[in-house]
Amino acid sequence: MIKIRVNGKPVAIHDEDKTLLDVIKEIGINIPALCYHPGLPARGSCRLCVVEITKPSWNGRSKIVTSCLYPCEDGLEVLTHSPKVIKLRKVIIKLLLARCSDSKELQELALQYNADVSRFGTKENEKCILCGLCTRACEEMGIEAISMVNRGWKKEVAPPYYEPPENCIGCGACAEVCPVGAIELTETNGIRRIWNREFEIQKCVECGKYFATVAQLEHLHNKYGIPLKDLKTCPECSKKRVGTVLKKTFFD
Amino acid sequence: MIYPEKCIGCSSCELACSFQHTGEFRPTKSRISAIRWPKMGVSVPLTCLQCEDPSCMKVCMVGAITKDKETGLVSINQEKCIGCRLCTAACPFGNINYDPEEAIVFKCDLCDGEPQCVEFCPNNAIEYREATDALLQRKKKVSAKFAEILEEVR
Numbered sequence: 165m166i167k168i169r170v171n172g173k174p175v176a177i178h179d180e181d182k183t184l185l186d187v188i189k190e191i192g193i194n195i196p197a198l199c200y201h202p203g204l205p206a207r208g209s210c211r212l213c214v215v216e217i218t219k220p221s222w223n224g225r226s227k228i229v230t231s232c233l234y235p236c237e238d239g240l241e242v243l244t245h246s247p248k249v250i251k252l253r254k255v256i257i258k259l260l261l262a263r264c265s266d267s268k269e270l271q272e273l274a275l276q277y278n279a280d281v282s283r284f285g286t287k288e289n290e291k292c293i294l295c296g297l298c299t300r301a302c303e304e305m306g307i308e309a310i311s312m313v314n315r316g317w318k319k320e321v322a323p324p325y326y327e328p329p330e331n332c333i334g335c336g337a338c339a340e341v342c343p344v345g346a347i348e349l350t351e352t353n354g355i356r357r358i359w360n361r362e363f364e365i366q367k368c369v370e371c372g373k374y375f376a377t378v379a380q381l382e383h384l385h386n387k388y389g390i391p392l393k394d395l396k397t398c399p400e401c402s403k404k405r406v407g408t409v410l411k412k413t414f415f416d
Numbered sequence: 417m418i419y420p421e422k423c424i425g426c427s428s429c430e431l432a433c434s435f436q437h438t439g440e441f442r443p444t445k446s447r448i449s450a451i452r453w454p455k456m457g458v459s460v461p462l463t464c465l466q467c468e469d470p471s472c473m474k475v476c477m478v479g480a481i482t483k484d485k486e487t488g489l490v491s492i493n494q495e496k497c498i499g500c501r502l503c504t505a506a507c508p509f510g511n512i513n514y515d516p517e518e519a520i521v522f523k524c525d526l527c528d529g530e531p532q533c534v535e536f537c538p539n540n541a542i543e544y545r546e547a548t549d550a551l552l553q554r555k556k557k558v559s560a561k562f563a564e565i566l567e568e569v570r
Contacts, residue, residue, distance in 0.1 A: 340499030407451030
């Protein structure tokens, strides 16, 4: 068992794989963490979850770490809202807001941390904060249709060669996990558009409802061997099919 | 355990379920559905079977769907879910659905051991209890016949 103190309060941790952020969230302390998702590996790219840590043996020295990546060590003293942390977090919010001035999520954070944008020039029409949640989600899905491209101020998320990604299945997980709603996904008349590619949405063969992209179903077929014909009914009609068989089982 | 011969298609299970999980009486948000054949006076209540080897769990790449070894419950960790919705397409029984309003996938969670559908079924068409030999016998018999008919239908 690991014992640490968070803002002076002692906390006992049984699971040694937990990060500081996991513990901080568990005990109900709210710190911003835009690039964090419980289902995806942490990457520490938004830097908002910074905390100040120290140990009695460090002779009064402390350091700033991203809590989403830092493991729980016995005897750590963690400060989530020390003046140093607040100051740093404020600068990070200002920088992010300068990049994406229209983001509601960032504007709310700025209000909370009293961070105005006057120091930095703003970028036009930018929504992405480069946190990499979308690329991690796509990686975990085993698809890898998008990735970070270029460096420095040219860095961005894009499919290979900026072309409509061939291996994308249009599942929309990237858009779902994006903390600032920067990824556009639209659906009209049975066509889903994302990453500049159009995906045909499967019409349920029973009721005609659109329910998943054809590419998603093909992915399920190719990866798990589920027969394609079994995938062409929407959940409701699959249920009805089972119901019909059960009806025959019981009543015929 | 379900007893379709006792189901009267009254929707009580669907209403109780949606109220328990969403605070609203909306069968579309229910984790259980009664499939009805009104002309024949027949209906069948259906919900997640908590499969031995769940397809939904198999296709989930981030481990958001897990099966409890002790209780057998297949549950979704909403925080871990990244919203790819493959599970909804993969379930052969259509027992895991997507709620566009809440942007979540949802399925039966057995109400933490006190299923409200069972509680509110007026005719005991749904039961939730320890498996006895007699119950398992019935289950096996039904499954065998189910598999037989399914083969014919396909």
